[in-house]
Structures are given as C-alpha cells and as structure tokens.
Amino acid sequence: MEYTDVAVIGAGLLGCFAARALAALDVHVTVLEAREDVCTGVSRANTAIVYTGCDTRPGTLKTELCVRANRDFDRLCRELDVRFSRCGSLMAAFGPRAEGVLKKKLDQGRENGVPGLELLGPAEIRAMEPNLSPDATLALYAPGTGTVGPWELCIAAFENARDNGADFRFSQEVRRLARSEGGFLLETDDNTYAAKVVINCAGLRADAVRELTERPAVRIFPTAADYLVLDDRLSGFVKHIIFHEPEEKGKGLTLVPTVDGALLAGPTERPRNTAPDWATSREGLEELRALCGRIVPGLPLSETIRSFAALRPNPWAVREENGQWARDGRSISSFTVLEEDGLISLIGIKTPGLTCAAALGEHVAAMAARILDDPGRNPRFDPRRRGITRVHDLNEAERADLVRRDPDYGQVVCRCRGVTLGEIEEAIRRGAVTLEGVKRRAGAGMGRCQGSRCAETVVKLLAEALGVPPWQVTKDGGAALVTGELHHKPDNGQKKAPRY
Numbered sequence: 001m002e003y004t005d006v007a008v009i010g011a012g013l014l015g016c017f018a019a020r021a022l023a024a025l026d027v028h029v030t031v032l033e034a035r036e037d038v039c040t041g042v043s044r045a046n047t048a049i050v051y052t053g054c055d056t057r058p059g060t061l062k063t064e065l066c067v068r069a070n071r072d073f074d075r076l077c078r079e080l081d082v083r084f085s086r087c088g089s090l091m092a093a094f095g096p097r098a099e100g101v102l103k104k105k106l107d108q109g110r111e112n113g114v115p116g117l118e119l120l121g122p123a124e125i126r127a128m129e130p131n132l133s134p135d136a137t138l139a140l141y142a143p144g145t146g147t148v149g150p151w152e153l154c155i156a157a158f159e160n161a162r163d164n165g166a167d168f169r170f171s172q173e174v175r176r177l178a179r180s181e182g183g184f185l186l187e188t189d190d191n192t193y194a195a196k197v198v199i200n201c202a203g204l205r206a207d208a209v210r211e212l213t214e215r216p217a218v219r220i221f222p223t224a225a226d227y228l229v230l231d232d233r234l235s236g237f238v239k240h241i242i243f244h245e246p247e248e249k250g251k252g253l254t255l256v257p258t259v260d261g262a263l264l265a266g267p268t269e270r271p272r273n274t275a276p277d278w279a280t281s282r283e284g285l286e287e288l289r290a291l292c293g294r295i296v297p298g299l300p301l302s303e304t305i306r307s308f309a310a311l312r313p314n315p316w317a318v319r320e321e322n323g324q325w326a327r328d329g330r331s332i333s334s335f336t337v338l339e340e341d342g343l344i345s346l347i348g349i350k351t352p353g354l355t356c357a358a359a360l361g362e363h364v365a366a367m368a369a370r371i372l373d374d375p376g377r378n379p380r381f382d383p384r385r386r387g388i389t390r391v392h393d394l395n396e397a398e399r400a401d402l403v404r405r406d407p408d409y410g411q412v413v414c415r416c417r418g419v420t421l422g423e424i425e426e427a428i429r430r431g432a433v434t435l436e437g438v439k440r441r442a443g444a445g446m447g448r449c450q451g452s453r454c455a456e457t458v459v460k461l462l463a464e465a466l467g468v469p470p471w472q473v474t475k476d477g478g479a480a481l482v483t484g485e486l487h488h489k490p491d492n493g494q495k496k497a498p499r500y
C-alpha cells in the first residue's frame with residue numbers, strides 16, 4: 001500500500017494542471033493514469049482555441065474562469081515555455097439570423113468583461129481576411145482569442161508538476177475506489193493507494209469513476225466530431241480563427257491557424273444516435289469539405305494531410321426510472337465540479353476546458369486545501385519549465401551552437417517538419433514511450449507524409465530506449481506497428497538525410 005495526501009485520477013489536461021496546482025502546496029500528490037502517457041484522451045483531439053469568454057453565460061463559474069484564464073494565458077505560456085498565438089478571432093455571419101446571434105454575443109462578451117470586442121462590416125472583414133467568402137455580412141472580432149498546442153500545454157503541465165514533486169504513475173487504471181477511515185483506498189491491477197482526498201479527472205470515464213463510490217447523479221453521453229488538418233504550406237491562408245455562425249440550425253465551421261503553421265478545420269457534430277468512437281466518419285468529413293467550399297471557397301482541400309475524430313464528454317443529470325438511469329432534462333452546459341466528502345469530480349468538462357485547465361486546476365487544488373486544513377505553500381515550487389528543443393525555431397547562430405554541443409541536433413529525421421534526431425532522443429528522455437508520444441512532444445510525423453519516412457527510425461530509437469524489440473513498440477499504446485525485426489537500415493540521417 002502507498003500513502004499520499006491527494007490522488008488525482010487521470011493525466012489529461014485537467015489532471016496534469018490539477019497536479020501542478022497541488023504541487024504548489026505542501027502536500028504529496030500522486031497521479032494515477034490508466035494509459036502509458038499523458039494526453040491520450042479528450043485533451044489530444046480538440047479545436048486548440050483559447051477562448052475569451054464571450055460565448056458563455058454571465059455569472060457562471062465557466063465564464064469567470066474563462067475570462068481570467070484568457071487574461072493569464074500569456075503568463076502561463078511564458079512560465080511553461082509553450083507556444084501561444086493570440087491571433088484573434090472573427091465570428092462571421094452570412095445573413096440576418098446569424099447577425100442577431102453576433103449582436104447578442106457582443107453584449108454578452110461586454111457584460112463578461114471581455115476587452116476589445118467589435119462588430120465589423122463586409123469591407124473590414126475583407127481587409128482582414130481576404131480568403132473568407134464575400135457573402136459574410138457581419139463579423140464579431142475578438143482580439144483576445146488565441147490558439148495553443150493542446151499536447152504541448154498538457155505535456156508542459158505534466159513536466160512542471162513532476163519536477164515540483166508530483167508523482168505520476170502510468171498504466172494504473174483505478175478499478176476500485178472505496179471510502180476508508182480518513183480518506184479513500186484506490187485499487188489498480190497491481191497496487192493499492194491510500195489518499196486523504198481524491199480528484200477525479202477521468203475525462204470520458206469521470207462519471208464511472210465517481211460511481212465507484214457514489215450514486216449516479218451526472219452521466220456522460222459522448223458524441224463524436226470530425227476534423228481536417230491542412231498542410232503548413234497554407235500558413236497565412238487565414239490569419240485569425242474563423243467561426244462561422246450558420247444561418248440554419250446545425251454546426252458552423254471553425255478554422256484555426258495553429259501554432260505549428262497547419263490549418264485545422266472542424267468540428268462536426270455527429271448525431272446523438274450514432275455510436276461514438278475515435279474513428280472519423282465519411283459523412284462528417286464530407287460535411288466539413290462542403291462547409292469549407294462555402295465559407296472559404298479558395299481553400300485547396302487537396303492540401304489535407306490528416307483527418308481525426310474527437311469525443312465530446314456531454315454531461316447530463318440522470319434520474320432513476322424503472323431500475324435504469326435515464327437522462328433528466330437538458331445536457332448540463334456549466335462546468336460540473338462536485339465535492340462529496342473528499343471526492344472532487346470534474347465531470348464532462350467540454351469547451352472551454354483547454355482554456356480553463358490551469359484555472360480549474362487551481363480551483364480544485366483550493367478545494368483540496370480546504371479539506372486538508374490549509375497545508376500551506378510548497379516553498380520550493382517553481383512554476384517555470386524549459387520547453388522541448390525546437391531546432392527549426394532557432395536562429396542560425398543558436399542552431400550552430402547546439403549542433404556543436406550535440407551533433408544529433410544537426411541530423412534531420414522528420415524531413416517534413418525538420419525534426420532532428422536530437423529532438424526525438426530528447427522527447428524519449430522526457431517521457432515519450434510510443435510513436436504518438438514522440439509526435440506530441442517533438443512533432444516528428446506531423447507533416448505532409450504523416451511519418452511514413454521517419455516512423456521506422458522513431459520505432460528503432462524507442463525500442464533501444466525502452467529495452468524492447470521493435471515489434472513491442474506501439475503507435476499509441478495499442479497494437480505494435482511492425483511485426484518483426486527492422487530489415488532496412490533506418491533513415492537516421494547518417495548518410496543522405498539533410499543536415500542543419
């Protein structure tokens with residue numbers, strides 16, 4: 001049995017930021033994650049937007065946290081050495097119904113204290129976004145909207161929490177949770193943990209985790225969404241985040257010029273009666289392409305390099321009906337943070353959960369501190385973390401200096417994104433155990449060829465570092481990529497590959 005003050009269940013954005021905020025207190029924190037790495041759930045597939053708070057109802061916890069989180073985002077990203085682009089957003093209307101929505105959002109945003117909001121007419125829209133359809137009649141400009149890499153942010157929170165003493169345990173799915181004298185017992189397949197406080201950040205499973213000890217109250221009914229990713233050759237095609245407010249009922253299009261230079265289009269809203277899974281749907285992708293054709297008619301969809309699906313953890317209140325738990329009323333739109341005698345559950349935290357992850361982390365850490373009778377601050381807590389080296393972003397002198405110190409940073413392995421052997425080795429040293437883990441940290445495999453040229457080298461490097469044969473290296477914790485020895489000499493940049 002292991003003892004801890006606070007057990008956090010789940011290492012997505014919310015679990016990692018809860019751990020970071022708890023590490024700033026004088027408490028012992030243990031994070032139990034079912035998977036082999038951080039950021040493998042809802043946090044890995046979303047729209048990557050840092051919202052301002054003009055979309056949410058005044059006076060709610062969601063709005064309060066969102067407005068504050070947006071204001072503090074530059075500081076957070078400086079501390080964690082994470083790329084953040086405050087590119088601003090245009091919410092575009094194409095007719096009278098949507099214009100009405102924009103005017104309401106303007107009033108709501110101003111009431112919420114969101115600075116700089118403005119309504120723009122067609123000429124101003126065209127000057128700011130020449131590639132947007134000329135049919136846009138009005139746009140709500142929000143200069144404070146931004147975009148961040150969700151993986152980068154989650155990994156940064158994890159590393160900073162870990163460096164400040166939070167104890168992360170992977171492949172530890174909590175299967176039993178029981179109340180005991182002075183707290184809780186949490187059982188995984190190979191260990192038992194005793195904790196005074198439990199923070200449940202289990203994402204899509206947060207309802208099931210809570211119900212290990214409590215009666216059902218809120219359940220998650222997931223729906224799926226589809227996205228397209230377009231090559232960074234289109235960098236600059238749109239300069240702001242574009243939200244399309246549809247005239248008819250239904251989902252609009254969102255376009256995000258990401259911090260990596262790619263263009264993200266999505267998400268769709270698949271009907272509630274379709275089984276949600278992480279596979280993309282043909283209908284969803286077709287709908288997205290059709291929307292792109294209408295909203296940004298010149299967008300070359302042939303530059304699509306990837307599609308992916310996301311899952312929305314929609315929370316609903318439930319009531320008992322003939323021995324079954326049925327949905328009650330409407331889907332809950334506010335953030336659901338339940339505190340039940342030392343069990344704090346974040347259930348169904350959807351948009352803007354990425355924006356608010358740090359603020360929510362502080363919120364639940366303050367709740368835990370009250371339960372633990374105010375343990376005081378950790379005097380050694382350091383909020384700063386050094387980002388993973390990005391050779392591509394260095395200037396020539398910095399690059400030359402780095403390569404002199406470690407020649408591996410001069411050998412390009414992922415040619416599409418210019419990621420070097422040194423960066424991949426660093427990603428593995430810092431915790432990547434799968435191909436996706438390397439991709440999320442170093443960006444290898446994110447480009448046009450989607451890893452078809454560098455995957456072999458990455459598998460070899462992972463196998464060496466993990467001390468396993470290549471056929472045990474997995475893409476994302478599931479099935480392995482190769483079924484035998486690697487027969488080809490991997491392209492590790494030693495001969496023909498380009499060098500910096």
Ligand SMILES: Cc1cc2nc3c(=O)[nH]c(=O)nc-3n(C[C@H](O)[C@H](O)[C@H](O)COP(=O)(O)OP(=O)(O)OC[C@H]3O[C@@H](n4cnc5c(N)ncnc54)[C@H](O)[C@@H]3O)c2cc1C
Binds near residue numbers: 353356
């Ligand atoms: C389609 C979509 C688009 C979005 N876009 C935006 C956006 O643009 N901006 C924004 O601000 N927000 C956005 N969000 C919201 C944001 O992505 C989420 O709020 C956030 O990622 C939720 O993180 P999480 O930590 O709760 O969940 P997850 O990332 O799913 O983490 C939960 C973790 O718990 C682990 N786990 C589950 N059960 C157990 C168990 N029994 N034991 C141990 N571990 C367990 C899982 O393995 C997982 O790692 C979007 C969400 C969706 C769905």
